[in-house]
Amino acid sequence: MSIRATIAGARSVVVKVGSSAITTVEGGLVTERIDALVDAFEARMQAGSDLVVVSSGAVGAGIAPLGLRKRPQDLATKQAAASVGQLALVEAWSVSFARYGRTVGQVLLTADDIARRAQHRNAQRTLDRLRALHAVPVVNENDTVATTELRFGDNDRLAALVAHLVGADALVLLSDVDGLYDGDPRKGGARLINQVDGPADLDGVIAGSGGALGTGGMASKLSAARLAADSGIPVLLAAATDASAALASATIGTAFVARPERMSARKFWVRHAADTNGSLHLDDGAVKAVLGHRRSLLAAGITAVDGRFYGGDVVELCAPDGSRIARGVVAYDASELAGMLGRSTAELSPELRRPVIHADDLVAH
Ligand SMILES: Nc1ncnc2c1ncn2[C@@H]1O[C@H](COP(=O)(O)OP(=O)(O)O)[C@@H](O)[C@H]1O
Ligand SMILES: N[C@@H](CCC(=O)OP(=O)(O)O)C(=O)O
Numbered sequence: 001m002s003i004r005a006t007i008a009g010a011r012s013v014v015v016k017v018g019s020s021a022i023t024t025v026e027g028g029l030v031t032e033r034i035d036a037l038v039d040a041f042e043a044r045m046q047a048g049s050d051l052v053v054v055s056s057g058a059v060g061a062g063i064a065p066l067g068l069r070k071r072p073q074d075l076a077t078k079q080a081a082a083s084v085g086q087l088a089l090v091e092a093w094s095v096s097f098a099r100y101g102r103t104v105g106q107v108l109l110t111a112d113d114i115a116r117r118a119q120h121r122n123a124q125r126t127l128d129r130l131r132a133l134h135a136v137p138v139v140n141e142n143d144t145v146a147t148t149e150l151r152f153g154d155n156d157r158l159a160a161l162v163a164h165l166v167g168a169d170a171l172v173l174l175s176d177v178d179g180l181y182d183g184d185p186r187k188g189g190a191r192l193i194n195q196v197d198g199p200a201d202l203d204g205v206i207a208g209s210g211g212a213l214g215t216g217g218m219a220s221k222l223s224a225a226r227l228a229a230d231s232g233i234p235v236l237l238a239a240a241t242d243a244s245a246a247l248a249s250a251t252i253g254t255a256f257v258a259r260p261e262r263m264s265a266r267k268f269w270v271r272h273a274a275d276t277n278g279s280l281h282l283d284d285g286a287v288k289a290v291l292g293h294r295r296s297l298l299a300a301g302i303t304a305v306d307g308r309f310y311g312g313d314v315v316e317l318c319a320p321d322g323s324r325i326a327r328g329v330v331a332y333d334a335s336e337l338a339g340m341l342g343r344s345t346a347e348l349s350p351e352l353r354r355p356v357i358h359a360d361d362l363v364a365h
Pocket of ligand 1: 017018019020021056174175176177179180181182183184185186205206207208209216217218
């Protein structure tokens with residue numbers, strides 16, 4: 001099946017709507033645009049798909065009610081604007097879906113919540129139950145407590161993590177641009193890319209910054225597409241004004257092909273865990289063993305340990321030149337490891353003979 005047919009036929013779809021699609025520079029929501037989006041979403045749901053909406057726009061929607069003249073630049077005012085604007089944002093989605101007798105549920109998440117197992121399970125259960133009850137989850141970042149997305153405008157990443165969380169079959173990113181161009185389309189002369197089969201297709205592509213309203217720009221969409229590809233989810237990037245074609249036939253925009261095999265949930269979690277709590281520095285032999293031969297990491301190949309971490313945390317693995325080469329779930333606390341460095345398994349007491357990182361818990365960058 002072609003990638004576009006796969007996206008058009010996906011049963012479970014996550015749709016991310018960028019600020020640029022539904023807010024104005026003056027600071028306000030454009031309800032007609034929200035209505036047009038909801039018309040397209042409803043048609044897709046009527047055709048049998050489950051939908052989760054990830055909506056940006058809280059900061060934009062908070063500008064006018066707070067009497068601010070333009071989009072705030074400092075973090076605290078952005079957070080305040082998001083706190084005010086989120087109410088208007090979710091209300092606008094709720095009013096629009098109500099035209100079809102649909103109920104929406106607000107879900108505020110952080111990337112960190114998705115990386116931590118207990119929160120991950122709770123969020124998963126809420127989203128699953130909302131969908132089972134035919135309500136539409138409307139997700140945004142919890143800007144009051146997390147600031148990564150506000151700083152980097154990365155709700156695209158949150159959408160990709162949510163797609164993984166709900167086991168979606170497709171991720172649709174709706175923005176103010178009709179797809180990925182080989183250069184910044186505002187500069188002219190750029191060509192629309194129809195399909196991205198793998199990283200090689202992105203060689204030479206210049207992913208520029210976002211517009212006055214959006215924050216992540218194209219770079220955050222490309223990294224979200226890579227993240228989704230890792231979990232086997234194809235992505236369509238299209239203009240919000242073309243939402244109906246994007247959701248009905250997926251014949252427009254740029255399609256990103258996913259890896260054929262999904263990365264296991266555990267490896268996905270290790271690679272994309274929001275935070276690492278420390279790093280282990282490896283000698284050349286250990287780098288060869290874990291990357292070349294996919295072996296478990298033993299204490300003998302570790303030269304130094306940084307950070308405060310405990311058994312079960314995710315840590316970075318660094319090569320002798322300091323470059324980050326992999327991530328993994330460490331089996332020991334930092335304090336235990338300190339006394340084990342460079343020692344062969346035979347030299348260690350029996351309870352310290354497990355590998356420091358098991359091969360199944362290790363993912364290369
Ligand atoms: N290579 C590129 N292809 C397409 N758009 C690009 C590219 N480089 C930069 N852009 C800009 O990225 C913007 C979309 O990102 P952003 O403003 O963050 O949107 P959103 O609010 O939807 O997340 C587009 O308006 C476009 O001008
Ligand atoms: N949580 C913020 C989202 C910031 C963000 O990622 O914006 P965008 O680049 O438009 O997807 C908001 O609702 O304004």
